[in-house]
């Protein structure tokens with residue numbers, strides 16, 4: 001970190017969809033942008049205080065959760081999500097000049113990108129072998145640096161446009177034209193981001209073991225307080241077979257009474273519950289709040305209980 005200029009790490013190299021997400025952050029274009037070869041390194045540099053925040057992919061509308069990110073933020077020194085960004089995803093197939101589609105034997109890209117182009121690959125290059133890449137841009141750049149054991153890459157159109165040494169062999173090869181990836185900006189714990197009325201809260205809840213109905217109890221904390229969930233995924237903790245945590249996104253902000261109450265309920269059921277942040281929704285969609293779950297309803301209910309405890313008439 002240098003002076004007042006912020007430093008952001010991101011899943012690189014330059015030209016990844018992750019960098020496009022970072023560039024949506026006001027001021028990021030003029031900030032120090034540090035590309036990292038994987039999500040863990042990007043987050044670790046934030047944990048160590050070498051960067052202010054990291055932009056990492058968390059969820060794709062076709063392929064689902066980005067497990068590297070879900071796992072990295074669920075464990076280790078606590079981090080906070082302070083912002084989210086949505087990026088529409090389109091893919092191109094690129095190769096060095098002179099290479100034709102019929103020449104392609106091996107293709108490299110990020111695992112999530114490969115999964116989003118499955119149908120196109122099956123139809124057009126069915127015999128191509130997949131070579132895992134650390135990101136879409138890294139796969140494309142590898143072609144230019146030579147000495148790689150693949151002859152084509154799947155990447156963002158921008159990567160190809162910015163590198164004249166790459167030939168576009170096919171455009172729009174994603175199987176779902178409306179594909180979107182969601183990214184999160186992750187920082188160290190600090191003051192809670194401001195409530196906007198269109199917010200999201202992310203938590204990690206380890207499932208209490210050997211307790212019938214434990215998942216139902218967790219879900220109930222949200223349901224009874226009228227809190228809608230927009231994502232829930234189970235991930236193995238890695239400790240031993242059958243040990244899981246749930247990664248959950250809920251509508252609302254930790255300073256909304258109904259969300260705060262649900263968080264307290266989660267902590268009672270699963271004390272190792274990890275709060276990962278409350279932040280503004282990228283789509284600015286306001287949460288529906290039933291009258292009996294509004295801040296006013298909670299305040300009035302608490303005042304009523306206080307009156308009873310104080311020996312005053314309740315009603």
Ligand SMILES: O=C(O)C(=O)C[C@]1(C(=O)O)C=C[C@@H](O)C=C1
Nearest residue numbers: 016017018057110112135136181
């Ligand atoms: O490789 C990139 O360009 C990335 O930003 C990573 C990533 C991902 O992890 O999902 C981001 C968006 C696309 O869905 C494919 C790959």
